[in-house]
Amino acid sequence: MRSFVALFRKELRSYFGSPLVYLVAAAFLAYAGYYFHSDLIYFITFGFGLNIMENFWQVLFVDIRLVLIFAIPLLTMRLLAEERRLGTLELLLTYPLRDGAIVAAKLGACLVVVATLLAGTLAYPLLVFRVEPFALEPLAAAYLGLLLFAGVCASYGLFVSSLTDSQVLAGFLTALPLLLLWLLSWNEAAAATGALPVVRAISLFNHFQPFSVGVIDLRDVFYFVYATGLFVWATLRVLEARQWRGRR
Amino acid sequence: MIRCEQLTKYFGSVRAVTDVSFGVGEGEVAALLGPNGAGKSTVMRLLTGYVSPTSGRALVGGVDVAEQPVTARRQIGYLPEQVSLYPELTVRRYLAFVGEVKGLPGRLRRDAVAQVIECCGLGEVADRHNGKLSKGYRQRVGLAQALLGDPAVLVLDEPTVGLDPVQAVEMRALLRTLAGRTVLLSTHNLAEASALCSRVIILSHGGVVAEDTAERLGRRLEGAGRLVARIDGPPDAVAQALAALPGVVGVERGAADGQSGVSFVVLASDPEPVQRRLAAAIVAGGWTLLEVRAKPPTLEDLFVRLVGSGT
Numbered sequence: 001m002r003s004f005v006a007l008f009r010k011e012l013r014s015y016f017g018s019p020l021v022y023l024v025a026a027a028f029l030a031y032a033g034y035y036f037h038s039d040l041i042y043f044i045t046f047g048f049g050l051n052i053m054e055n056f057w058q059v060l061f062v063d064i065r066l067v068l069i070f071a072i073p074l075l076t077m078r079l080l081a082e083e084r085r086l087g088t089l090e091l092l093l094t095y096p097l098r099d100g101a102i103v104a105a106k107l108g109a110c111l112v113v114v115a116t117l118l119a120g121t122l123a124y125p126l127l128v129f130r131v132e133p134f135a136l137e138p139l140a141a142a143y144l145g146l147l148l149f150a151g152v153c154a155s156y157g158l159f160v161s162s163l164t165d166s167q168v169l170a171g172f173l174t175a176l177p178l179l180l181l182w183l184l185s186w187n188e189a190a191a192a193t194g195a196l197p198v199v200r201a202i203s204l205f206n207h208f209q210p211f212s213v214g215v216i217d218l219r220d221v222f223y224f225v226y227a228t229g230l231f232v233w234a235t236l237r238v239l240e241a242r243q244w245r246g247r248r
Numbered sequence: 249m250i251r252c253e254q255l256t257k258y259f260g261s262v263r264a265v266t267d268v269s270f271g272v273g274e275g276e277v278a279a280l281l282g283p284n285g286a287g288k289s290t291v292m293r294l295l296t297g298y299v300s301p302t303s304g305r306a307l308v309g310g311v312d313v314a315e316q317p318v319t320a321r322r323q324i325g326y327l328p329e330q331v332s333l334y335p336e337l338t339v340r341r342y343l344a345f346v347g348e349v350k351g352l353p354g355r356l357r358r359d360a361v362a363q364v365i366e367c368c369g370l371g372e373v374a375d376r377h378n379g380k381l382s383k384g385y386r387q388r389v390g391l392a393q394a395l396l397g398d399p400a401v402l403v404l405d406e407p408t409v410g411l412d413p414v415q416a417v418e419m420r421a422l423l424r425t426l427a428g429r430t431v432l433l434s435t436h437n438l439a440e441a442s443a444l445c446s447r448v449i450i451l452s453h454g455g456v457v458a459e460d461t462a463e464r465l466g467r468r469l470e471g472a473g474r475l476v477a478r479i480d481g482p483p484d485a486v487a488q489a490l491a492a493l494p495g496v497v498g499v500e501r502g503a504a505d506g507q508s509g510v511s512f513v514v515l516a517s518d519p520e521p522v523q524r525r526l527a528a529a530i531v532a533g534g535w536t537l538l539e540v541r542a543k544p545p546t547l548e549d550l551f552v553r554l555v556g557s558g559t
Contacts (some may be wrong), residue, residue: 014336090298090330094298096296243300
């Protein structure tokens, strides 16, 4: 456990000691703030008096989710790719530390950074609540959904980062499929009719939808946890591959 | 303390080591000696659990590394061939991180870090970032992280490789201070192996070709050795004639030294009769033998003998 904590702390130190995380945070909060402003204006103009969860927060959380798709690859791209490039992975893998602890520490630190970014958006509900109080529980569900969504994206990013020693490639290969999936969910007409039910069932974005209106469905929670676990498992298999590849 | 039992490792269809068996006792300093590609680093990686054997077992302190890697790694301090450090951390902070990963609690960790900083001569760079260290200091930091936690076994992969002669001498002096610990170091520097190690394990093409103390290996060289000859004659024709002599293992042409004639180093399985044949061959060729003398056998002669032209 001490080894895990040591690596977790070192990862957090690396994040917060790097200018990248501040640039990502600035861009994330700028875009999220822009969406908050424009969605609020839209709600005040066209939907005032209607359900605020469905007509304002849902729209905002879907927009924040899109910003996360851009932010998370920038945070995950260095996780293992950098260790590979520097050659520090070999030493790390020969310390009294399980591969699982390495993966958990890196993913955990990344999620702490994402949670910190999301914490910055808590200012929006606080502002709105002061003007017009509303039920907070659905909002908590939406934030849980964002964290679970971020868990899948980050674990996928970690997996991609384990495949290469190029941070740029890792970031690109993480962002691209997420964007393509987002485009597909946005324009279902682009999918073949036969494939549509399957695409919907496995869509990262469809499973987020109930959270964004304040509904926690255990099937959606299970989906996100399962998908995160799947990418963690795949990352562990990549690390294990050193056994037969004989290289970092 | 270290035991390799018929270790074999394939990477896909490539055979890296075959049937490697040897042991290193407690407090013994042993060298894995071999040319590049002999399988030294693979054996070291098998011992640290970085890779698992295809067959056979690697045991450290009686613990099977493949079965209980974390328990085994607690007993090992490892210095990889290429020492890679986190550039954004200072030496002190990096060592504190390694100490924590190795499970050292607070006060003990601070003391251990201070101790290895002193022992490895890192005092003046302790607060410098790893990314700004010279190769020599990086190697020292690599050794310091291996020493943290006072592991029972040290596995050092080519600890002096890539260092300039002064840095290499300093590193060897540092390694001498490790006497009393169980150390397995790999090298292709024969002088280093015989100077630092009581036991030498020679690897070639992934297999052990000899294993003994440096002294006993030296005794196995009786009768073997080198002849240094200075000959006035066409160098290529002379070299060809020397190589064709019975009992000659190899011929190397010496560097030009401004003196008359060309010097040759002749590796011979039994120098005395070769010396006579050499003199006769020079006369028969119509050339002039300016000098011939025997050099005492070295471990290198044995190395050449055992691993052949693969070096």
